[in-house]
Amino acid sequence: MRYNPGRDARWLLLRPWIAVPRILQIVWALSGLVLSLLIRGNSSDSKVQKNLARMLLRTLTNLGPCFIKVGQALSTRPDLIRRDWLDELTKLQDDLPAFSHDVALKTIEAELGSPADALFEEFPDCPVAAASLGQVYKARVHGQHWVAVKVQRPNLTFILRRDMVLIRSLGVLAAPLLPLNLGFGLGEIIDEFGRSLFEEIDYCCEADNADRFAALFADNPAVTIPTVERALSSRRVLTTSWIHGTKLRDRQELKSQRLDPAALIRTGVISGLQQLLEFGYFHADPHPGNLFALSGRSGDLGHVAYVDFGMMDSISDSDRLTLTGAVVHLINKDFEAVARDFQQLGFLAPNADLTPIIPALEEVLGGSLGDSVGSFNFKAITDRFSELMYDYPFRVPARFALIIRAVVSQEGLALRLDPQFKIIAVAYPYVAKRLLAGDTKEMREKLMEVIFDGDGSLRLERLQSLLDVVGKEQTQVGTELLPVAGAGLKLLLGRDGGDLRRRLLLTLIKDDRLDTTDLKKLTALMGRTFGPARLAQGMLQSLNPLAA
């Protein structure tokens, strides 16, 4: 069944015996919470705040899966929820009360056609994790390997249908009283939430998502996606290979397992950026309960695994490219281009006058960039953006709800492990490397857009800043400049570099005269950045694949 607020509202209106007791239960539970918030919400005492956070957690847990999901969504919004509450809310991720084991066994039998003990070599008496929509068992199949069997909570369709109508009505009624500036109506946000929730309860969808996601990362040894056991999966039971890892939750725990939090954050964030900016298909719920650190591969300290593919989303090719360009424009401090990017993405109306917006963007975003790109923080940006939204015609297009959620979750996860983490410090080198390597047609076009001006002249300072940022980044194998030099040379000399060579040649001709200033500066920049030895090494590296 799909989410349909109109149909479900009519359905509930005709069943007052279902609606009325539930409304009373919700109002009773929430009024206690609201009263405590009104009385003690402004207290600066950390103990009081902790108690309030616990009360919120208890209230949401008692109200069931739909409300738990609301809490989970809030737990990834440091812009809406106090930081000291977030820790408590993350307990909603997989530390919830389990449902009856007998009910789970009945669901398995009804869904898969045989009892659990006939299907599995070993099936435990209690789950290892109970999450909002299902509980997970660690079982063994006849081929001897371990699997995760997720069994859905009973009656979920009914519960979601009933509670979504009530949450939507409550949200729409309360919206004018709430000090929120979300950029679009609370009703729209709730609808987006409801749609994805109804998709999440069809585990066949989740199995397809997991397979699609696994195919994208098939060549990446640093990212593991569990394999779906189709014969042991259905709409309400999902069986996948077991991930033997440590949750990306606690820095100390990771360290005690000799796992390197910095390397894990890097793999996590880069794989997140790949999803958004390369694949156009992303995990919208990368919270610490859904990501594991894996050990055991020698020398590879940043190996992560994802679970829970219930909430995935796609991003269109044009949005994906605009976002990539926006990162570069932001770092180049080209705020006119950033304003145009916002317009293209739908954050500003197509006919909006950009003249007053450009300096405002510069003030908000320029300040956050600070002296170095490393000081950029998505949370700081969202805070400042909400100020802009009051004064300028900004709005957040509904299709960006899950993208923002994914980025904020990802950043929240990284901040948990490293409070100094800055997302742009990883995002920029990643984008810079892709641009300089020019390995796809779209990246080559973006590279040219960045390093050539509208009149065809070369913007050497931009090329310099791209090279600087890649050069500064230190990884376990040293700086990333050498592979980039190799890829860049391959591009320049190879079949795909035709356009780039033509544009470079054109910079030699100014006012119908030969002018080699730009070219000399370019050669000097290359010499400074790479040095002759590195350049020669890069050349060899680039010629090798060319010869092949």
Ligand SMILES: Nc1ncnc2c1ncn2[C@@H]1O[C@H](COP(=O)(O)OP(=O)(O)OP(=O)(O)O)[C@@H](O)[C@H]1O
């Ligand atoms: N393949 C796996 N290997 C190991 N543990 C797993 C696996 N799949 C799930 N788990 C564990 O079970 C927990 C719940 O699973 P999952 O997140 O898929 O359930 P959910 O009901 O969709 O949860 P959520 O409330 O996050 O939406 C995970 O956080 C993880 O601890």
